[in-house]
Amino acid sequence: MGAGQRVVEREELAQAPNTKPRRQRWFEYQKPIPVVWSLLLGISVWVLFFGMWELAAARGWIDTLFMPPPHQVLATLYTMIAERGFLSDIGISIYRILLSFAMACAIAIPLGVLMGSFRTVDAFFNPFVSAWRYLPAPAFIPLLLMWFGVGEGSKLALLFIGVIFFLITLIMDHTRAVRAELIETAMTLGANRWQILSTIVLPAVAPKILVSMRQMLAVSWTYLVIAEIVAATTGIGAVMMRGQRFLKVDEIMAGILVIGMVGLFFDFLFRLAYRVLFPFVANGQR
Amino acid sequence: MPPKSFQAASPKLAVRGVGKRYRLNGGKTIDAVHDVSFDVMEGEICALLGPSGCGKSTVLRMVAGLEDPSSGAMFLDNAQIDGPHKSRGMVFQRYTSFDWMTVQKNVEYGMKINGVSKADRGAQADHFIQMIQLSKFKNAYPCQLSGGMQQRVAIARTLANGPSILLMDEPFGALDAETKWQMQELMISIVETSKVTVLIVTHDIEEAIFLADRIIFMSRHPGTVRENMVTEFKDGRRFSSHEEMIEAKGFHEIEKKIMHMMRDEMRNDREEALQEC
Ligand SMILES: Nc1ncnc2c1ncn2[C@@H]1O[C@H](COP(=O)(O)OP(=O)(O)OP(=O)(O)O)[C@@H](O)[C@H]1O
Ligand SMILES: [Mg+2]
Numbered sequence: 001m002g003a004g005q006r007v008v009e010r011e012e013l014a015q016a017p018n019t020k021p022r023r024q025r026w027f028e029y030q031k032p033i034p035v036v037w038s039l040l041l042g043i044s045v046w047v048l049f050f051g052m053w054e055l056a057a058a059r060g061w062i063d064t065l066f067m068p069p070p071h072q073v074l075a076t077l078y079t080m081i082a083e084r085g086f087l088s089d090i091g092i093s094i095y096r097i098l099l100s101f102a103m104a105c106a107i108a109i110p111l112g113v114l115m116g117s118f119r120t121v122d123a124f125f126n127p128f129v130s131a132w133r134y135l136p137a138p139a140f141i142p143l144l145l146m147w148f149g150v151g152e153g154s155k156l157a158l159l160f161i162g163v164i165f166f167l168i169t170l171i172m173d174h175t176r177a178v179r180a181e182l183i184e185t186a187m188t189l190g191a192n193r194w195q196i197l198s199t200i201v202l203p204a205v206a207p208k209i210l211v212s213m214r215q216m217l218a219v220s221w222t223y224l225v226i227a228e229i230v231a232a233t234t235g236i237g238a239v240m241m242r243g244q245r246f247l248k249v250d251e252i253m254a255g256i257l258v259i260g261m262v263g264l265f266f267d268f269l270f271r272l273a274y275r276v277l278f279p280f281v282a283n284g285q286r
Numbered sequence: 287m288p289p290k291s292f293q294a295a296s297p298k299l300a301v302r303g304v305g306k307r308y309r310l311n312g313g314k315t316i317d318a319v320h321d322v323s324f325d326v327m328e329g330e331i332c333a334l335l336g337p338s339g340c341g342k343s344t345v346l347r348m349v350a351g352l353e354d355p356s357s358g359a360m361f362l363d364n365a366q367i368d369g370p371h372k373s374r375g376m377v378f379q380r381y382t383s384f385d386w387m388t389v390q391k392n393v394e395y396g397m398k399i400n401g402v403s404k405a406d407r408g409a410q411a412d413h414f415i416q417m418i419q420l421s422k423f424k425n426a427y428p429c430q431l432s433g434g435m436q437q438r439v440a441i442a443r444t445l446a447n448g449p450s451i452l453l454m455d456e457p458f459g460a461l462d463a464e465t466k467w468q469m470q471e472l473m474i475s476i477v478e479t480s481k482v483t484v485l486i487v488t489h490d491i492e493e494a495i496f497l498a499d500r501i502i503f504m505s506r507h508p509g510t511v512r513e514n515m516v517t518e519f520k521d522g523r524r525f526s527s528h529e530e531m532i533e534a535k536g537f538h539e540i541e542k543k544i545m546h547m548m549r550d551e552m553r554n555d556r557e558e559a560l561q562e563c
Binding site for chain 2: 179181182184185186187188189190191195199200203204206278279280281
């Protein structure tokens with residue numbers, strides 16, 4: 001086949017009618033979509049949700065005593081913040097979450113990585129950690145109240161035991177999944193055990209650890225609300241509980257709204273941190 | 287191929303009566319390899335060839351120190367092998383790029399943990415990155431490279447660490463045919479310039495003949511050395527391209543001979559299977 005023939009073919013191809021870029025389609029299996037699109041879609045689901053709700057309230061399809069419309073919830077949220085110091089309740093809830101979560105991570109990350117790396121550490125701690133995972137944390141509330149009283153201690157303790165054992169297990173599993181070849185490669189390059197832990201295992205699991213943290217922080221909020229509903233005078237959960245006592249449905253909903261928004265904000269922070277810290281992770285694997 | 291005078295000298299790597307027995311679940315044991323002995327000379331490329339499951343990887347991993355032999359001993363430069371060491375760097379079949387490091391940092395890794403100064407490291411890495419023709423990509427992350435490129439990085443990373451012997455376990459097994467050729471030809475040029483001794487595992491007959499100055503053919507059940515051949519038809523030099531090899535006198539003879547051995551192994555295997563029934 002001569003080169004001339006190939007050139008002709010290519011010219012024909014260029015003139016062919018159907019060489020236009022393929023139409024962008026809405027539904028493609030697992031293909032990424034434009035950022036603007038995903039942003040718009042993400043916003044529109046909320047617009048739709050609140051719009052329907054507002055509509056249902058305006059038309060009288062729902063009882064507004066038990067389900068006040070979104071604009072009323074927003075108005076209530078505003079007065080709560082402006083006149084009743086709701087911001088400080090939000091602040092104290094966030095403080096409880098962050099402090100207990102930081103303590104849980106400070107233990108779970110080193111322990112999980114060590115358990116995933118060394119079978120001896122695993123054999124010692126795993127029976128203990130696994131058993132705890134099956135004990136529902138709220139079952140300890142009566143005990144915690146007796147030990148720590150109604151102060152900060154009992155709330156922090158509940159949040160701590162609520163997430164730490166899951167966090168340890170997740171991190172351990174991710175560490176165990178670090179490919180043996182990576183470790184063996186480092187060994188044949190002369191790395192000792194400590195160097196392998198610090199230069200191979202830790203950086204290899206770091207992205208997975210961050211993802212686990214993101215997932216468990218969401219669980220943390222569940223325990224926060226439980227803790228604050230059961231025994232607290234401050235915090236978002238306590239405010240919601242008071243709302244229930246006085247039949248203030250809009251205040252309960254304002255609390256839920258705030259938890260959702262703060263949760264979304266932390267999720268965003270984690271995603272941002274992931275992008276900044278781990279630019280090397282291929283886009284498809286994020 | 288190394289000059290004849292080397293062959294009389296003491297071997298670079300000496301494997302002496304090495305066996306490996308694995309204990310299976312349930313208390314039974316199997317001899318993965320049994321009484322394996324061979325020598326690799328300084329500057330030689332030696333290929334471990336044989337059917338799947340004959341214990342090639344097991345032997346290589348024992349030489350790397352990643353696995354302890356159940357019997358026998360191995361010596362590198364007359365020192366007994368005991369555990370992994372930077373003098374015996376290994377390249378695996380699966381990609382082993384450290385994803386969180388750029389190409390440059392990957393290649394520098396071994397030197398860094400062994401305390402080579404930053405300036406020396408940089409210069410050495412540059413040299414090897416150039417050798418594997420990835421200078422343009424030295425600041426890229428591995429996820430941006432193709433499989434063949436990543437494997438080149440692994441080779442450069444191992445060589446830059448200055449090993450006495452380069453160990454490779456089917457390093458091109460996962461690559462497509464064309465990339466494989468390129469890599470094999472690149473390997474020859476790298477070995478010619480860096481004079482490193484190589485022990486490479488493969489089950490690809492052509493690859494073994496193209497690369498190796500010596501081929502150790504292993505048979506199965508238990509895995510042991512069946513034949514230790516020097517590729518004499520190459521007449522003391524290495525080929526720089528596959529065409530050159532195919533046209534060389536004696537190539538087809540050695541290829542046929544190895545194919546027969548391979549076929550023979552398959553037949554033995556079938557007979558064994560029948561007997562077990
Ligand atoms: N960790 C292990 N436990 C038990 N048996 C093993 C183990 N590793 C290898 N074997 C056995 O030892 C034998 C040799 O295995 P090896 O992986 O060395 O073969 P190989 O020649 O490299 O094969 P392949 O070409 O398929 O890679 C096989 O029969 C295998 O089942
Ligand atoms: Mg193998």
